[in-house]
Amino acid sequence: MTTSNVDASLNKSGTDMDRLRAALEAQARALGFDCIGITASGTIENAGKHFLEFIASGGHGDMNWLAAQPERRIDPRGLWQDVRSVIMLGVNYGPGQDPLAILQQRTRAAISVYAQGDDYHDLIKKRLKALARWLVATVPSEVKVFVDTAAVMEKPLAQTAGLGWQGKHTNLVSREFGSWLFLGAIYTTLELPRDDAEIDHCGSCQACLDICPTAAFPAPYKLDARRCISYLTIENKGPIPQEFRKAIGNRIYGCDDCLAACPWNKFAQEGREAKLAARDELRAPTLVELARLDDAAFRALFTKSPLKRIGRDRFLRNVLIAIGNSGDAALAEEARRLLDDSSPLVRGAAVWALAQLLSDEAFTAIKTNAIADERDESVREEWELAS
Structure with a gap:
C-alpha cells in the first residue's frame, strides 16, 4: 500500500493528531465507510447502566452470551484495558425501495434488508482490518477491530462518537443515513481528537414503536427481545410461541418494520447509494x-x-x-x-x-x-x- 505525502509526514513526526484525524477519515472513506467518529474509552456509563437493567429484566431472552461478563460490555476498558480511543465507523445499507412492500406479497418471503446480501460481518471486518493496518503503519500503535461479534456496545459508542443517536427502537439513527447503518469499531492505544456526542432528535415521534407487529417495546428506548420478530426468527432455537405466529406474517428472517418507519430515512434515500448490494435471489423468493x-x-x-x-x-x-x-x-x-x-x-x-x-x-x-x-x-x- 502506497502512502500519501500526508502519511509520510505523519510517519516522521507522529505528533500532529489533527492531521492524522483528517488522513484517517480520508482513508476510511476510500475503503468504503460512509461515516467516522472518535470517542474516548470511558464514555458510555449511562448506557452500561441501561444494559445491566435490560439483562436483569430478562429482556435478552435466550441470548445468554449477552449476559456473560457484562463488565466487558459496559466499558471498552473491560475488554481491553489499554484502549485510549474508539474509532466508530458506519456503512450505509439503506434499501433502494420500500422494504415493507414485500409484506403484501404473502406467497413470497420477506428477508430483512441487512441479510439480503453477503454477511456484513465479513465485509465490514475486511475494511476495518485494512484501515487498522493503515493506522498502525502510519503511527506506531496497537489496535483491535470489532464487528458486532464481541462484547462491544457499538450503538452507545457510535452516539458518543457523533455518528447518530439511539432511537426509541434502540437502534442507531443518523441524520444522514436514517436507521440504515452497519457499525464497526477500532480500538486503539492512540489519544485521537474526539468528536462531540450526537443528541437525541426523535422528539415526540414514536412511529417505530407504533408499527411493531408484536409490541416488542414496553416503553420508548426499551426492547423486550423475547417479543421481537428478529429474535423469534433468528435467535430463538425452539418453536415460535403461538401468540406471535400470526403477527410474523411472511417475515422469515428478521424484521425491518421499526427501522423502515423512521422519518429520518428520507435523508438516507436522497442521493445516497447503499454500499452493500442485495442478491437478486434473496429480494423476494x-x-x-x-x-x-x-x-x-x-x-x-x-x-x-x-x-x-x-x-x-x-x-x-x-x-x-x-x-x-x-x-x-x-x-x-x-x-x-x-x-x-x-x-x-x-x-x-x-x-x-x-x-x-x-x-x-x-x-x-x-x-x-x-x-x-x-x-x-x-x-x-x-x-x-x-x-
Missing part, C-alpha cells in the same frame, strides 16, 4: 421454492449469507409459519410434505401451517393418521393445540 430446500440446497443458496447460521431446520420453521399466514390453500401441499421431515421443529411448524390453510374436516383427516405415528412430544402437542 417464493415460499414454495424455499420450502423445498434440502440441507445441501439450503447451504448452497445461503453461502456467505447470514441466514446460513440458523440452519435449515430453523429456516424451514420460519418458512412454514409464513406459509400458514399466506392464505393460499395451494401451499398446504408443501406443509403436508414436511410432516415427514426428520426435524421435530419442522414437523411442528408444518402442523400449524396446515391448520391455518385447511378446512377443519381436511385437517382432522390428516391428523388421525399422523398423530398416531408421531413420537415427538412437542409435535404431538402442536397437533393437539391445532385441533
